[in-house]
Amino acid sequence: MTQQAHVFDGVPGPLLEALRSLARTAQLTVALDFDGVLAPLVDRPNDARSDPRSLQAISDLVLLSGTTVALVSGRSLESLRAVSGSPDGVLLIGSHGAEYDLGEGRAGIALTAEEKRALTELERAITSVASRHPESRVESKPAGIALHTRGMDPDAASATQRDASHTVGASVLGVTQRAGKDVVEFSVVTATKGEAMQRLRLHTTATAMLYAGDDVTDEDAFAALEPGDVSVKVGAGATAALHRLHGTAEVAQMLRVLASDRRNHLLGA
Ligand SMILES: [Mg+2]
Structure with a gap:
């Protein structure tokens, strides 16, 4: 019982509070790394699949008004689309921000x-x-x-x-x-997840964003966040993120909580 007073199925109390206030923002953008965050890490990249509970929460979130979900991955856009199983309406950013699919046609890379x-x-x-x-x-x-x-x-x-x-x-x-x-x-091109987050913020006119990532390249995204945003490091390792979750199962819980808080807020509950 003492554990449960602070942790909701693996989501620590301070993160639950941050999610509650994030859910009340006017225009919410939820940006997620894929490997190690939505999908458990696997030896062969093609075998990676999203946790179905996270996919369900994402499906719930994208249907809500004033709410955007984006996947921000180091994978190529093609690979991300193939393995993520993300529902319609989810924005995709691949190659650490060098490739975009922001729902208005694919923005591929034009190499010099x-x-x-x-x-x-x-x-x-x-x-x-x-x-x-x-x-x-x-x-x-x-x-x-x-x-x-x-x-x-x-x-x-x-x-x-x-x-x-x-x-x-x-x-x-x-x-x-x-x-x-x-x-x-x-x-051969320079792109970072930090630049991807800045572009995403402008594109979605976000009033607050969440970013969750597990790897070194995700630190660029954390660094691009602003006061009122929520940063979540998944797994071990040094980070600038303010919150930490153990693994993909806890990410699924976090997304479920956020989808529920957001829906309740929009319904005026
Ligand atoms: Mg990752």
């Missing part, structure tokens, strides 16, 4: 000739790295490549990531690198 050349060189470099580390997995994206090391022995994983950094750094110009959980990623 220089970026296209860099992408070709990047593909060549990563292919050679992957051939030296056969357990690693290459994921091609419209503006870059990710090299996944999940499931590998930790020493082999760091050796693979070092090899990738070194090989790309030595042979390709104009590439930015970012490291995440069991992944190192190279991009």
Whole structure:
């Protein structure tokens, strides 16, 4: 009983309070990372699926007036659309903010000739790295490549990531690198989830936003939040977020609480 006084099915009291006040905002935007937040982490990215309880809460939220839901992922838009199972009306942002589907047609990436050349060189470099580390997995994206090391022995994983950094750094110009959980990623365009959140705020005319993420790249999104917004780090690790949840099951609970608070507010209950 003492636990339950502070925690509602894994959602801590201070977060419940923050959700209650967020639910009362005029124009609410709920932005969510996908992997590790909606979907449990899996070894093969194509196997990832949203927790059905989170999908249900998202379906409830998108039907409410003055309420927008967006997924903000490092995945390509195509991959995010394929695995997320998100209902109609959910906005999708892929490639850390380099690709958008904001419900008015897809905004793809138009690479310059220089970026296209860099992408070709990047593909060549990563292919050679992957051939030296056969357990690693290459994921091609419209503006870059990710090299996944999940499931590998930790020493082999760091050796693979070092090899990738070194090989790309030595042979390709104009590439930015970012490291995440069991992944190192190279991009020929610069985009961050922070920029994605700023664009989302303008696009949805949000008066308050929620962002939940589990990885290093999500810190850019947390940093772009403003007073009155709600930031939720999922899982362990240093963060600028003000709230923390244990995992995807608790995220589902949080979304259920928010959908219910929001509906009650809109009904004047
Ligand atoms: Mg994630």
